[in-house]
């Protein structure tokens with residue numbers, strides 16, 4: 227049975243709501259700036275932007291502590307910001323600078339910072355799921371109540387490694403939450419060409435897991451679903467698969483002309499943009515004002531300007547350090 231409305235309907239405080247708004251806006255403005263810098267040739271290598279999906283990262287990661295682990299994908303900027311990786315160190319990584327969160331050696335698809343619980347992002351589709359089962363197994367063996375969250379796209383759900391990981395997580399009751407961001411496409415492949423069922427979280431039943439379907443463009447709905455699933459994991463009641471239905475309001479990567487989808491479809495989803503929609507709801511309910519939202523906008527603008535300045539002024543990695551942090555085993 228798929229859960230579509232979580233039992234937890236407790237109100238989200240005004241402060242929490244403004245925090246969710248701030249997180250989503252930080253991700254959006256960060257990536258808009260990244261796109262500009264990429265187009266100006268100042269960021270090398272491609273970017274997979276998260277524009278339109280911000281409510282998922284913000285709503286889920288709001289429940290995570292620095293000692294909780296999180297695994298991400300080739301589209302990791304939003305997850306990283308929401309998990310608390312500093313925008314300075316992410317921007318510096320995109321500029322391939324030594325001050326980047328991977329010392330400039332990983333780039334966009336590998337950002338992460340273990341000090342705040344984010345493993346370097348895994349760009350191999352679905353390959354993060356077994357790793358997440360691994361840290362969840364460690365949590366089960368060690369003391370503490372920390373949990374693991376693993377983000378993945380709809381495309382990952384048809385990868386064998388994901389089935390194996392979810393099955394094992396279910397059998398061993400591991401404290402992990404798998405969050406599938408169903409943005410309707412895996413690159414140019416529509417979900418309708420890859421899945422017969424419209425609800426991907428239906429897969430959970432096959433593993434004996436709770437499956438939840440949530441509106442991934444509604445940060446309040448995501449927040450509540452994540453509260454329930456992460457709460458279960460923290461109380462050692464086993465894993466959950468959440469499917470967040472959403473849409474990327476941009477191409478798959480910076481070289482995608484988006485010819486596989488219509489302008490009408492894009493316009494329908496643009497009208498459901500999670501950020502202005504939350505802003506409007508907060509104003510209508512008297513939980514925010516034009517002034518308070520404008521103040522958040524200014525605060526975020528300063529943060530992004532600072533991150534870009536930091537990245538630009540940072541040194542490049544030294545060639546002599548190329549083999550630092552490269553590990554291999556040698557036969558003896």
Ligand SMILES: Cc1ncc(C[n+]2csc(CCOP(=O)(O)OP(=O)(O)O)c2C)c(N)n1
Nearest residue numbers: 301349350351379380381382409411412413
């Ligand atoms: C195992 C594997 N196969 C193919 C690719 C190439 N690839 C990169 S992203 C992507 C699409 C992934 O789609 P989805 O999982 O839905 O994530 P989204 O891009 O929509 O966030 C593909 C096929 C890859 N990185 N890894």
Ligand SMILES: [Mg+2]
Nearest residue numbers: 379380411412
């Ligand atoms: Mg997808």
